Amino acid sequence: MAPGPGSSDKKNDKCCESESPVYVHNPHLDGMKEDVLYHFNLGTSTHDLPTMFGDVKFVCVGGSPWRMKSFIEYMAKDLGLENAKSEYPNICAGTDRYAMYKIGPVLSVSHGMGIPSISIMLHELIKLLHHANCTDVTIVRIGTSGGLGLEPGTVVVTKQSVDANFMPQFEQVILGKTVVRSTDLDEGLAEELLQCSKDLGQFNTVIGNTMCTSDFYEGQARLDGAFCSYTENDKQEYLTKAYKSGVCNIEMESSVFAAMCKLSGLKAAVVCVTLLDRQKGDQLNSTSDVFHSYQQRPQILVGHLIKKRLQASGFYKS
Amino acid sequence: MAPGPGSSDKKNDKCCESESPVYVHNPHLDGMKEDVLYHFNLGTSTHDLPTMFGDVKFVCVGGSPWRMKSFIEYMAKDLGLENAKSEYPNICAGTDRYAMYKIGPVLSVSHGMGIPSISIMLHELIKLLHHANCTDVTIVRIGTSGGLGLEPGTVVVTKQSVDANFMPQFEQVILGKTVVRSTDLDEGLAEELLQCSKDLGQFNTVIGNTMCTSDFYEGQARLDGAFCSYTENDKQEYLTKAYKSGVCNIEMESSVFAAMCKLSGLKAAVVCVTLLDRQKGDQLNSTSDVFHSYQQRPQILVGHLIKKRLQASGFYKS
Numbered sequence: 001m002a003p004g005p006g007s008s009d010k011k012n013d014k015c016c017e018s019e020s021p022v023y024v025h026n027p028h029l030d031g032m033k034e035d036v037l038y039h040f041n042l043g044t045s046t047h048d049l050p051t052m053f054g055d056v057k058f059v060c061v062g063g064s065p066w067r068m069k070s071f072i073e074y075m076a077k078d079l080g081l082e083n084a085k086s087e088y089p090n091i092c093a094g095t096d097r098y099a100m101y102k103i104g105p106v107l108s109v110s111h112g113m114g115i116p117s118i119s120i121m122l123h124e125l126i127k128l129l130h131h132a133n134c135t136d137v138t139i140v141r142i143g144t145s146g147g148l149g150l151e152p153g154t155v156v157v158t159k160q161s162v163d164a165n166f167m168p169q170f171e172q173v174i175l176g177k178t179v180v181r182s183t184d185l186d187e188g189l190a191e192e193l194l195q196c197s198k199d200l201g202q203f204n205t206v207i208g209n210t211m212c213t214s215d216f217y218e219g220q221a222r223l224d225g226a227f228c229s230y231t232e233n234d235k236q237e238y239l240t241k242a243y244k245s246g247v248c249n250i251e252m253e254s255s256v257f258a259a260m261c262k263l264s265g266l267k268a269a270v271v272c273v274t275l276l277d278r279q280k281g282d283q284l285n286s287t288s289d290v291f292h293s294y295q296q297r298p299q300i301l302v303g304h305l306i307k308k309r310l311q312a313s314g315f316y317k318s
Numbered sequence: 319m320a321p322g323p324g325s326s327d328k329k330n331d332k333c334c335e336s337e338s339p340v341y342v343h344n345p346h347l348d349g350m351k352e353d354v355l356y357h358f359n360l361g362t363s364t365h366d367l368p369t370m371f372g373d374v375k376f377v378c379v380g381g382s383p384w385r386m387k388s389f390i391e392y393m394a395k396d397l398g399l400e401n402a403k404s405e406y407p408n409i410c411a412g413t414d415r416y417a418m419y420k421i422g423p424v425l426s427v428s429h430g431m432g433i434p435s436i437s438i439m440l441h442e443l444i445k446l447l448h449h450a451n452c453t454d455v456t457i458v459r460i461g462t463s464g465g466l467g468l469e470p471g472t473v474v475v476t477k478q479s480v481d482a483n484f485m486p487q488f489e490q491v492i493l494g495k496t497v498v499r500s501t502d503l504d505e506g507l508a509e510e511l512l513q514c515s516k517d518l519g520q521f522n523t524v525i526g527n528t529m530c531t532s533d534f535y536e537g538q539a540r541l542d543g544a545f546c547s548y549t550e551n552d553k554q555e556y557l558t559k560a561y562k563s564g565v566c567n568i569e570m571e572s573s574v575f576a577a578m579c580k581l582s583g584l585k586a587a588v589v590c591v592t593l594l595d596r597q598k599g600d601q602l603n604s605t606s607d608v609f610h611s612y613q614q615r616p617q618i619l620v621g622h623l624i625k626k627r628l629q630a631s632g633f634y635k636s
Contacts, residue, residue: 026541028542028550065414120432120535164494174536175556214490215491216437228345228346229343241494252434263544283356285356
């Protein structure tokens with residue numbers, strides 16, 4: 001579904017040519033008196049979205065609400081934008097579906113686990129950015145994953161998100177028919193993130209393919225779910241095939257994230273730390289200190305990118 | 319995948335014949351020194367699961383953590399099991415992935431939105447009930463949904479969960495291959511719930527099929543997502559086909575819930591209230607008071623079932 005004549009980007013006509021708007025592709029939206037973003041507890045009639053969100057240039061999304069709060073606290077500190085109380089209210093406080101935080105041009109939103117959960121959030125986020133007339137928005141998913149052939153703690157920046165058969169595509173069912181969408185991510189942004197990791201010199205970062213599955217246990221060839229009908233050998237064979245096809249890590253949201261961001265013109269990246277090497281095990285049984293330290297790596301990397309970009313634009317002086 | 323010779327139900331051998339255990343079907347579990355239920359922040363080495371959960375007879379699951387807390391408060395009050403402070407701690411307080419509450423024989427667990435999110439929770443819940451040696455467990459998902467041809471506020475007890483082509487099956491990808499699982503639910507339990515609604519006489523309840531989708535917007539033929547490439551007519555045609563096939567409501571978790579509960583021998587039901595009639599609209603824009611009152615209906619219905627069962631067993635005297 002390419003941007004067509006029916007695409008609804010009227011509100012962005014006022015943008016100067018060099019600015020890239022956030023596209024919705026839905027001719028029905030223009031005819032609606034109001035748009036209720038139900039799962040955010042926000043809406044065009046109840047909230048002044050351009051004033052609240054018009055300055056957003058970076059959106060960071062991740063599964064866990066706690067991690068997304070911690071990200072905004074980290075960014076506030078890093079950018080010297082802390083407020084007196086260092087408290088950042090949850091913009092979606094009226095619902096428990098997602099959590100959302102903002103500091104300056106940085107928005108942080110949780111998305112829960114799995115493709116359907118992140119897809120609801122992205123539909124409403126893309127409409128929010130559209131209603132707020134945002135331009136030139138970069139979006140990054142920060143997350144955790146299982147690694148293949150990598151030391152735990154390694155950060156993977158996704159080149160392509162692939163399905164359980166290692167194909168770079170996302171299948172979506174619309175009106176009962178399967179539609180296939182591309183899962184390409186922004187190459188330049190991935191390279192920029194790799195350079196950020198080199199600048200930092202704190203942990204190892206690689207660019208590679210990410211397998212996106214709809215199940216954590218049987219869908220990722222784990223031997224420790226409630227059900228398992230295959231052997232350790234079957235598991236290793238499957239993971240080796242994945243590894244040989246270029247898969248560096250496995251998670252549960254990247255495919256629809258890549259597909260929807262591409263459709264909406266958002267420059268997007270996926271940055272996930274590997275918590276374990278899946279060829280060596282399935283259980284997540286390191287100490288919580290180790291996991292906590294690993295989980296900070298994507299946020300440190302994306303934080304560095306944002307700071308560098310803001311320095312270059314003159315928004316922020318180091 | 320039927321219960322096979324490799325099924326790991328050793329711990330339940332001690333149960334008397336009339337008691338039905340919770341089956342895991344995974345020969346690898348017996349060889350594990352410990353089992354970390356990562357997304358619950360619980361484990362067999364760190365927690366005494368039989369003591370904590372051995373008396374569980376009813377499990378109620380739902381998307382929203384707030385709703386599942388409210389359910390346990392409601393049950394505590396209804397069963398006269400309130401503690402002095404009327405405070406019920408979140409058993410999974412160490413993680414923000416799921417929330418879990420318990421009062422007497424009733425466990426209440428949140429599962430987030432969508433098939434992958436509830437599937438992670440169910441793998442770990444089934445293992446938890448197995449490790450705790452629970453028997454004769456009834457499980458009910460309480461949720462919200464879009465209705466077809468029903469007055470908003472009607473409660474639907476699911477007969478069969480069907481996919482986007484109205485087939486009563488759940489497709490799961492294991493080691494890159496598609497496995498098809500049955501989505502039958504317990505007929506007797508559904509009839510019992512219908513009777514409970516008649517006892518109560520507070521709202522309308524029907525038994526019918528529930529369509530389970532992987533997307534809330536395009537996947538449910540909504541016209542108000544960020545993307546929409548079909549017309550109002552296309553939408554109505556699709557929903558009419560669904561209605562004619564016997565679909566009463568649409569939600570996002572019932573198929574994998576039905577499939578996994580059937581595999582594990584849990585007697586399961588899905589009870590969802592309809593928030594709107596999808597043939598008349600897409601947006602959820604009633605007042606929050608109306609939604610709040612609708613959302614209480616599944617909990618009232620399941621609460622009545624639990625009370626009735628406990629009265630019959632002599633656990634609870636009215």
